[in-house]
Amino acid sequence: MNARPSSWPRRRGQVAYALLYLLIVAGGGAAGFAFAPGSPDPQERSFTISSFQYGYDPAVIRVNRGDTVRLQFASRDVLHGFYLEAHDLDVAIVPMRPAVERRRPSQPGKREIVEEVVFKTEREGKFRYRCSQTCGFLHPFMLGELIVEPNRLFPSSLGLVAGTLLGGLAMALLKGRKP
Numbered sequence: 001m002n003a004r005p006s007s008w009p010r011r012r013g014q015v016a017y018a019l020l021y022l023l024i025v026a027g028g029g030a031a032g033f034a035f036a037p038g039s040p041d042p043q044e045r046s047f048t049i050s051s052f053q054y055g056y057d058p059a060v061i062r063v064n065r066g067d068t069v070r071l072q073f074a075s076r077d078v079l080h081g082f083y084l085e086a087h088d089l090d091v092a093i094v095p096m097r098p099a100v101e102r103r104r105p106s107q108p109g110k111r112e113i114v115e116e117v118v119f120k121t122e123r124e125g126k127f128r129y130r131c132s133q134t135c136g137f138l139h140p141f142m143l144g145e146l147i148v149e150p151n152r153l154f155p156s157s158l159g160l161v162a163g164t165l166l167g168g169l170a171m172a173l174l175k176g177r178k179p
């Protein structure tokens with residue numbers, strides 16, 4: 001009746017260690033999630049995109065998924081364009097004029113004059129923007145990037161990494177204490 005395999009207590013100890021380890025890792029992830037900087041709520045973000053030969057300022061826009069993005073445009077020199085990948089958005093920017101001509105590539109021929117372009121970020125990822133008006137020699141290199149980050153996922157993964165390290169450290173210490 002009392003025929004437990006001799007490895008049983010040791011194995012139970014290993015299971016306890018594994019559970020403790022998982023707990024620490026999960027705790028790190030949860031802490032990263034809870035202490036994520038900034039508001040988890042979608043925000044309204046405004047940018048003025050200044051275009052010039054041959055680039056954009058800012059060249060990189062970072063927002064979170066769910067944010068409402070308001071874009072205004074300016075040109076410092078000649079006629080430029082702003083074509084944003086995957087957003088059905090193409091804008092013609094005339095120098096010295098705050099209003100731009102907005103086109104939707106999905107609806108050719110339809111144009112509207114607007115003071116700003118507003119959209120909600122629904123997909124995370126990197127979306128390039130580029131000039132759509134031939135503006136000179138280096139026009140093809142006139143590029144920028146809209147980066148839509150997932151809300152709070154990044155801090156959570158940092159927490160997971162920290163938890164994994166802490167867990168490993170705790171395991172090493174516990175093992176070291178055993179005879």
Ligand SMILES: [Cu+2]
Nearest residue numbers: 080131135142
């Ligand atoms: Cu250009």
